[in-house]
Amino acid sequence: MALKNRPVPREPLPDADVHSEGFRQTREARRSALVEDYVELIADLIEDGNEARQVDIAARLGVAQPTVAKMLTRLCADGLVSRKPYRGVFLTDTGRKVAEESRIRHQTVEAFLRSLGVSAETARIDAEGIEHHVSAETLEAFRKAMTAAH
Numbered sequence: 001m002a003l004k005n006r007p008v009p010r011e012p013l014p015d016a017d018v019h020s021e022g023f024r025q026t027r028e029a030r031r032s033a034l035v036e037d038y039v040e041l042i043a044d045l046i047e048d049g050n051e052a053r054q055v056d057i058a059a060r061l062g063v064a065q066p067t068v069a070k071m072l073t074r075l076c077a078d079g080l081v082s083r084k085p086y087r088g089v090f091l092t093d094t095g096r097k098v099a100e101e102s103r104i105r106h107q108t109v110e111a112f113l114r115s116l117g118v119s120a121e122t123a124r125i126d127a128e129g130i131e132h133h134v135s136a137e138t139l140e141a142f143r144k145a146m147t148a149a150h
Contacts, residue, residue: 033132036102037061038071039080042089043099051088105139106131112142115149 041060045052058068072089075081080095091099109130113123134142 033129034071035075035078035080036098036132037128038075039091039095039099040102040106042081042091043096043103046088046091052090053088057089102131105134108139108142109134112146115146 038057038061041057042052045056045060054065054068054072057072058065061068072081072083075095076083079092080098082090082092084090106127110123110127113126114120118126
């Protein structure tokens with residue numbers, strides 16, 4: 001029988017408090033992932049062309065403009081972006097910080113996946129999801145593993 005077809009032995013369940021912490025962190029990562037995706041994209045659009053417009057955000061995220069409008073209202077309320085009539089969307093200092101932290105996490109995860117031999121396209125796509133769920137400890141381990149490999 002091939003190794004990949006063998007069931008992996010299940011570890012005993014951890015203490016309930018320890019076990020619930022993993023689920024709590026996952027729920028928090030899901031909540032923050034969308035915000036991070038928006039601010040990171042807004043930062044990229046601004047850097048690429050000096051303006052992030054609602055229509056461009058919708059096209060890049062593959063969502064409808066009303067969905068973007070609703071999220072931009074939330075991001076304004078959270079102090080991450082500002083909007084100017086007949087102009088684009090701009091990041092506040094806090095928004096720029098969130099975008100930069102997200103970008104660094106994404107780049108680290110993507111580089112780590114590439115160091116494992118994952119194709120550039122797959123690494124880019126997979127990193128988009130993983131970046132929001134990875135801890136600072138794991139990111140540091142990724143960095144150390146990549147440094148050790150060179």
